[in-house]
Amino acid sequence: MKFQSTRDSGVSIDASQAILQGLSPDGGLYIADSFPTFAPDEIKAFGDMGYAQAAAAVIGRYVNDYSASELSGFASKAYSASRWLSAGIAPLTHLDGGISVLELFHGPTCAFKDFALQMLPMLLMSAAKKAGAGEKIAILTATSGDTGKAAIEGFADVGGAAICVFYPEHGTSDIQKLQMTTSGGGNVMVYGVRGNFDDAQSGVKRIFGSSEFARELGCRNIRLSSANSINWGRLAPQTAYYFTAYASLVKAGRIKPGDEMNVCVPSGNFGDILAGYIAKLSGLPVGALVCAANKNNVLADFLGTGVYDSKRPFHATMSPSMDILVSSNVERLLFLLSGRDGARTRSLMEDLALSGKFDIAGSMHENLKKTGFDAGYCGEDDCLAEIKSTFENEKYLMDPHTAVAMRVYREYVRRTGDSRKAIVLSTASPFKFASSVLSAIGPAPSGDGFAMLKELSSRSGLAVPPGLKALEGADERFKEVVDPRDMQSAVARWLAR
Ligand SMILES: *Cc1c(COP(=O)(O)O)cnc(C)c1O
Numbered sequence: 270m271k272f273q274s275t276r277d278s279g280v281s282i283d284a285s286q287a288i289l290q291g292l293s294p295d296g297g298l299y300i301a302d303s304f305p306t307f308a309p310d311e312i313k314a315f316g317d318m319g320y321a322q323a324a325a326a327v328i329g330r331y332v333n334d335y336s337a338s339e340l341s342g343f344a345s346k347a348y349s350a351s352r353w354l355s356a357g358i359a360p361l362t363h364l365d366g367g368i369s370v371l372e373l374f375h376g377p378t379c380a381f382k383d384f385a386l387q388m389l390p391m392l393l394m395s396a397a398k399k400a401g402a403g404e405k406i407a408i409l410t411a412t413s414g415d416t417g418k419a420a421i422e423g424f425a426d427v428g429g430a431a432i433c434v435f436y437p438e439h440g441t442s443d444i445q446k447l448q449m450t451t452s453g454g455g456n457v458m459v460y461g462v463r464g465n466f467d468d469a470q471s472g473v474k475r476i477f478g479s480s481e482f483a484r485e486l487g488c489r490n491i492r493l494s495s496a497n498s499i500n501w502g503r504l505a506p507q508t509a510y511y512f513t514a515y516a517s518l519v520k521a522g523r524i525k526p527g528d529e530m531n532v533c534v535p536s537g538n539f540g541d542i543l544a545g546y547i548a549k550l551s552g553l554p555v556g557a558l559v560c561a562a563n564k565n566n567v568l569a570d571f572l573g574t575g576v577y578d579s580k581r582p583f584h585a586t587m588s589p590s591m592d593i594l595v596s597s598n599v600e601r602l603l604f605l606l607s608g609r610d611g612a613r614t615r616s617l618m619e620d621l622a623l624s625g626k627f628d629i630a631g632s633m634h635e636n637l638k639k640t641g642f643d644a645g646y647c648g649e650d651d652c653l654a655e656i657k658s659t660f661e662n663e664k665y666l667m668d669p670h671t672a673v674a675m676r677v678y679r680e681y682v683r684r685t686g687d688s689r690k691a692i693v694l695s696t697a698s699p700f701k702f703a704s705s706v707l708s709a710i711g712p713a714p715s716g717d718g719f720a721m722l723k724e725l726s727s728r729s730g731l732a733v734p735p736g737l738k739a740l741e742g743a744d745e746r747f748k749e750v751v752d753p754r755d756m757q758s759a760v761a762r763w764l765a766r
Contacts, residue, residue: 270333273302273609273611274295275298275300275614275615276614277615283334285332286400287299288502289397289400291493291497291500297614298604301331306552309552312515315327322341322344323513324510325337325341327508328344330551331508343391343392346387348387353375355375360372361518361521362665363523367689367690368675369518369691369692369693370665370675370694371692374695377419378415380697380698381695381697383419384506384510385504385507386420387422390424394430405490406491407430407431407486407494410432411497413537413590413593415590417434417435417445418445424456425454431764432457433760434459435460435461436449436460436461437465437468438462443704444722444740447718447740447745448736448737448740450746450747452746458747459746459747460749461750463753465585465592470497471595473495475757476493482761497597498541498598507544508551514530515553523690529689531678531691532691533677533692534560534561535588535694537592537593539560539602542558542560543602545558556689557687559644561674561676562646563647563673564586564647565591567581567593569644572644573644576629577628579621580626587702588668588672588702590696600614606637606640644677653672655672656669656705656706660709660729666699666706668701668706671694671696671697698734700726700734703722707721710728722738
């Protein structure tokens with residue numbers, strides 16, 4: 270297995286290089302040139318392993334130049350019981366109607382990003398060692414709220430690395446913002462950006478695109494890399510929980526080996542659901558792959574029509590990690606739908622850059638219809654109603670991102686009558702969005718963020734995750750806010766310290 274660029278299928282590099290570089294110099298994203306196939310027995314066996322062991326086995330099939338013992342060491346650190354609140358790491362909770370919730374929020378920062386970002390620093394630092402250049406790795410990351418803290422948690426005080434996070438000044442929940450601005454770590458920097466997530470993300474992409482800046486840093490033996498889901502080192506770890514979830518359903522007797530399970534994923538940058546699609550292409554029996562969007566429903570429209578149109582109003586919603594109009598991992602899907610045609614993918618991405626739009630009419634759209642992708646979106650009122658009804662009827666409390674997916678999945682079932690068992694991915698702890706969740710299940714909340722955490726705990730009977738409790742009274746270390754056009758000079762200033 271080697272790695273191609275989505276804009277040049279002739280590129281052929283090792284996984285470690287792809288992870289080290291993050292983005293290909295031609296602007297494309299790296300992707301494995303072929304996907305492994307998992308035999309049914311292999312998948313079933315994941316049900317009898319601990320999460321770390323299963324994850325190492327899965328991830329090892331999506332990278333070519335890391336040894337099994339290396340990956341098993343990384344995974345046992347990344348997914349150790351001491352860092353996660355649930356011994357199962359990625360447990361399932363079964364609800365009515367054949368729906369199981371795959372809870373991915375029991376990690377150190379209470380969002381699913383921990384699955385990839387507990388693992389990525391080790392993959393990356395090992396890649397730097399393999400490359401042997403002795404460079405310092407500077408990670409730049411744009412965040413819509415959850416990636417930032419998860420990346421900081423993964424990279425803080427990692428020798429040879431430094432991490433800088435950009436978040437939209439008013440685009441995250443209060444708790445998310447505090448998680449970042451109170452971070453420790455001598456190698457950490459956090460900036461607010463005057464703009465939305467797309468502004469922050471395109472600012473980071475511009476910095477990566479500047480060969481002059483890369484040369485300047487190169488002279489000081491610094492290499493820029495990315496912790497965003499454009500990095501293959503983010504995607505590979507995310508494939509693992511689709512396999513373990515399937516194996517758990519088999520083990521619980523809810524499906525028989527070989528039965529298809531449906532999957533519904535609350536989506537923003539399209540990384541999480543793409544990992545599910547890749548698992549499906551590797552032989553995991555996945556039926557429908559339902560992409561759930563919030564009011565920023567560009568992905569649902571695209572999957573329905575084949576036209577991707579980012580020229581639309583941007584809405585700040587209560588599921589901010591999905592407030593994204595330019596969804597970076599769609600590029601990997603385009604590459605696959607085009608039969609790995611780098612020129613075709615490049616031309617579609619150029620259309621997007623020039624006009625904010627592209628259209629895959631023709632064979633790519635026909636191919637899309639055969640993938641199993643389905644999609645829907647959920648507005649703000651429906652999201653609140655879903656949190657409330659699921660809490661009242663099934664005693665299950667969801668965060669707004671999860672609620673979007675739950676609503677979309679229930680609607681999918683109503684529309685299609687599809688009765689296959691399903692997993693709905695739960696991507697964040699309800700405590701991270703306590704204010705929205707409280708207003709969904711009862712009278713509008715009052716008081717500060719910490720009063721809300723306590724209120725939510727007493728109303729739900731769930732404990733406040735210790736990582737969030739610890740924010741109370743923590744010192745806000747990072748207060749600087751920059752304009753999108755000043756992001757590069759902010760990075761230069763930080764690296765010059
Ligand atoms: C990042 C995030 C998402 C969206 O995941 P993508 O991989 O960007 O599609 C959904 N929910 C939460 C809570 C997130 O943090």
